[in-house]
Amino acid sequence: xxxxxxxxxxxxxxxxxxxxxxxxxxxxxxxxxxxxxxxxxxxxxxxxxxxxxxxxxxxxxxxxxxxxxxxxxxxxxxxxxxxxxxxxxxxxxxxxxxxxxxxxxxxxxxxxxxxxxxxxxxxxx
Numbered sequence: 001x002x003x004x005x006x007x008x009x010x011x012x013x014x015x016x017x018x019x020x021x022x023x024x025x026x027x028x029x030x031x032x033x034x035x036x037x038x039x040x041x042x043x044x045x046x047x048x049x050x051x052x053x054x055x056x057x058x059x060x061x062x063x064x065x066x067x068x069x070x071x072x073x074x075x076x077x078x079x080x081x082x083x084x085x086x087x088x089x090x091x092x093x094x095x096x097x098x099x100x101x102x103x104x105x106x107x108x109x110x111x112x113x114x115x116x117x118x119x120x121x122x123x124x125x
Contacts, residue, residue: 043104044070045116046124049094050080059083059094064114067101081114085121099124 047061064081065071083102085091094100102118109116 043109044101045104046099046101047081047083049096049098049100051096052091052094054091057084057091059085059091059100061100079114081116083121084115084117086118089118089121093123094121 044067045064046067047064050060050062052059059082061081061083062079064078065075068075083100085094085102100121101124102116102121104116104118
């Protein structure tokens, strides 16, 4: 009888321990940035508009860095980028000196050329 109760107790402890381990595993910490890069429109970047080419609808954006929700750790300045905003973006609102936030269409993310086509873009304050 004692063995049956001890075995039942061990089974209960094992089930509880497994549930706790699964809960901790699923709550996860920081998401790997490489996983986000493979999903369209999840990488968010911010920067300051330096100039606008109205013929090509291309913005030159200074001090480009990942937004807080798209990075883990400190912000890193990735320099000056050429950003093509989506057609829905009012390019007149992007005057030089204004901060912009944009989500990256991951298939257009060309790190070596420092060019990107934004899927969404907005002026931030």
